[in-house]
Amino acid sequence: MSLIKSISGIRGTIGGRPGEGLSPIDVVKFSSAFATFLLRGKADGAKLKMVVGRDARLSGAMVDRLVVGALVGMGVDVIETGLSTTPTTEMAVINHKADGGIIITASHNPIQWNALKLLNSRGEFIDAEEGAEVLRLADKDDYSYAEVHDLGSVTEDLTTIDRHIEQVLALKLVDREAIAAAHFKVAVDAVNSTGGIAIPRLLRALGVTDIVELNCEPTGRFAHNPEPIPQNLTQISSAVAENHCDLGIVVDPDVDRLALVCETGEMFGEEYTLVSVADYVLQHTPGNTVSNLSSSRALRDVTARYSGCQYNAAAVGEVNVTTLMRATHAVIGGEGNGGVIYPELHYGRDALVGVALFLTLLAKKKMKVSELRRTYPEYIISKNRIDLTPDIDVDVLLARLATKYNAMEGCDVTTIDGVKIDFADGWVHLRKSNTEPIIRVYSEAKDESRANELAKQVMAEV
Numbered sequence: 001m002s003l004i005k006s007i008s009g010i011r012g013t014i015g016g017r018p019g020e021g022l023s024p025i026d027v028v029k030f031s032s033a034f035a036t037f038l039l040r041g042k043a044d045g046a047k048l049k050m051v052v053g054r055d056a057r058l059s060g061a062m063v064d065r066l067v068v069g070a071l072v073g074m075g076v077d078v079i080e081t082g083l084s085t086t087p088t089t090e091m092a093v094i095n096h097k098a099d100g101g102i103i104i105t106a107s108h109n110p111i112q113w114n115a116l117k118l119l120n121s122r123g124e125f126i127d128a129e130e131g132a133e134v135l136r137l138a139d140k141d142d143y144s145y146a147e148v149h150d151l152g153s154v155t156e157d158l159t160t161i162d163r164h165i166e167q168v169l170a171l172k173l174v175d176r177e178a179i180a181a182a183h184f185k186v187a188v189d190a191v192n193s194t195g196g197i198a199i200p201r202l203l204r205a206l207g208v209t210d211i212v213e214l215n216c217e218p219t220g221r222f223a224h225n226p227e228p229i230p231q232n233l234t235q236i237s238s239a240v241a242e243n244h245c246d247l248g249i250v251v252d253p254d255v256d257r258l259a260l261v262c263e264t265g266e267m268f269g270e271e272y273t274l275v276s277v278a279d280y281v282l283q284h285t286p287g288n289t290v291s292n293l294s295s296s297r298a299l300r301d302v303t304a305r306y307s308g309c310q311y312n313a314a315a316v317g318e319v320n321v322t323t324l325m326r327a328t329h330a331v332i333g334g335e336g337n338g339g340v341i342y343p344e345l346h347y348g349r350d351a352l353v354g355v356a357l358f359l360t361l362l363a364k365k366k367m368k369v370s371e372l373r374r375t376y377p378e379y380i381i382s383k384n385r386i387d388l389t390p391d392i393d394v395d396v397l398l399a400r401l402a403t404k405y406n407a408m409e410g411c412d413v414t415t416i417d418g419v420k421i422d423f424a425d426g427w428v429h430l431r432k433s434n435t436e437p438i439i440r441v442y443s444e445a446k447d448e449s450r451a452n453e454l455a456k457q458v459m460a461e462v
Contacts, residue, residue: 002437005135009125011106011115014059022114024066031070031102032145033138034118037130038100039074047152048076051092051119053084053160054104055253056193056218059114063104067116068154071102075146077153081160083194083218085255086117087350091167092160093123094346105254108227109436111220124347125319164352165202171344173284174356178363180207187212187245187261189236191226192219193253195351202352203249206359212243228252228259228338229383230267241265247362247369249355256349257338260358262370271296271336275376277354278332280361281342282306287331290324292316293420294429294442295336301377315417316431322347336381379444382451386439386462394432394439401430401461421458426450428458 003012003021010030012022019026038048052067054060064080071078079096081089086103093101099121106113118126118134126134137143146152169176186208190196196216203211214236215223225232228250240248240261248261260268268276275298278289282303288310289303295313303311314324322341325333334341339349342357365372388394402419405411412422418431418439426445433440439462443455 004436006131009115009117011109011113013112014114015112022063024062027063027066027116028070029138029141030116030134031067032074032143033134034100034102034116035071035074035076036137036143037134042099048074048100049079049096049098050076051079051081051089051096051098051101052104053081053086053089053092053101055085055255056083056196056220057106057111057114057222057253058220060104060220063114063116067102067104072152072154073145074143075150075152078155080154080156082156082158083197084160085164085194085198085352087256087346087348087352088160088164088198090119090123090348090350091164091346092157093119093121095160095163096157097121103254107254108252108257110225111222122347124322127319127323161198161201165198165205167345168202168353168356169205171342171353171356173281173344173360174206175360175363176206179356179359182246182359182363182366183210184208184246184359184362185210185212185244187214187236187240187243187248188216189214189233189239189248189250190216190218190255191222191224191228191251191253192217193222193226193255194218195251195253195255198255198352199249199251199355202355206356208359212239212245214239222253226253228257228270233259233261233267236261237265237267247359251351252338255351258340258351258354258358259338260369262373263368264370266370268369268373270338271298271379271381272373272376273338273354273358274332274334274336274340275299275302276361276372277340277342277357278302279305279376280357281332282309285331288312288328290314290321290328290330290333292321292335293414293417294431294440296379296381296444297427298377298379299336313414317417318349320417379446380448380451381442381444382448382455384441384443384455384459386441386459388432388437388439397462398430401458404461423454426454428454430458430462 101119103117340354
């Protein structure tokens with residue numbers, strides 16, 4: 001069993017003894033600790049208001065009841081959104097002017113996992129320092145429940161997805177008329193989670209009427225591995241080609257990552273979701289862009305096409321990206337895993353806004369998805385991993401690698417998040433995962449063989 005406490009939230013497998021996985025006791029403990037943390041920012045006697053949403057995974061309803069019960073016990077007034085998405089829950093915190101929120105989802109992790117993602121009053125993930133304090137409160141059981149007359153209340157709001165869609169359609173750069181006039185035929189794979197509710201509903205609101213729905217029933221019984229990467233997407237690849245669709249849309253269980261499929265059935269490339277959307281945004285609102293250190297150089301290259309626009313790289317993790325976006329006044333940003341962050345709507349990865357902006361771009365370009373893909377710089381990312389064992393001192397290992405490559409001519413080493421080694425013709429980034437007991441090893445070059453060669457070279461050093 002696994003329980004991982006990090007900047008990405010409290011994540012673990014369901015079952016087992018307390019502290020070994022995400023048990024009911026752990027759910028109550030961390031929910032109570034988070035409420036205590038938020039209460040410290042309120043005046044004495046003032047009630048907290050928090051939003052709770054969840055994806056459709058099998059353990060979701062159970063975890064949801066525990067979270068809501070713990071919060072009510074802490075005296076918190078809870079707005080329960082039911083089946084929702086991560087970006088929708090973030091938007092609900094903003095729309096309800098809540099003090100914070102909890103999203104119950106393990107994102108792309110397999111079915112046995114679930115997690116608590118913790119939001120501040122801006123509907124954004126709490127930062128590392130705040131997260132550390134929540135963990136301290138939980139570890140010390142440093143929280144106290146309300147007396148009977150001070151218990152919180154529960155109010156249902158099952159309209160949050162519709163409200164989210166309305167706000168996406170209201171964006172100036174979303175052109176519903178152009179999308180409707182294009183008469184797109186679109187296939188959707190929502191891996192049996194809440195994307196099956198949100199994405200078809202969004203498409204219809206955008207004027208797309210011809211939709212091929214795959215795995216859109218939110219049963220939580222994932223039809224395939226839920227991470228939206230090519231080896232898991234053979235079904236939609238075939239469906240797009242066989243049904244003569246213009247586009248395939250794939251989201252992960254909590255709908256903050258967006259992958260696209262060309263009309264040929266080939267992958268558009270997760271990295272190029274952000275690249276293409278950024279290209280469209282920069283055409284109309286020139287400004288700075290941000291992605292993380294493990295994301296493609298393609299965004300840097302596309303940003304450089306526009307005069308006065310600058311690209312910056314952040315440490316991996318949505319909160320790190322949004323922090324740098326605010327600091328640099330970026331107009332678009334995100335992560336190369338298909339996470340689009342458009343500040344005009346909110347500071348959170350959002351597949352719904354990604355779909356709307358991409359379809360607008362496609363409609364205005366009047367070209368096929370595969371043709372659009374060829375207009376962007378070609379890079380290949382190789383994604384590898386090293387499984388960790390208890391005897392490995394990862395920090396010492398990465399420090400040794402940084403020292404070695406710093407001394408090599410032609411290498412530029414960045415250590416703000418693990419170790420990134422930039423070569424003239426590519427890069428390799430090694431970092432401890434926030435969500436799994438592994439070292440992620442990403443490498444990129446202009447062709448696959450060179451990307452793999454760079455990865456093998458550095459992994460051999462490990």
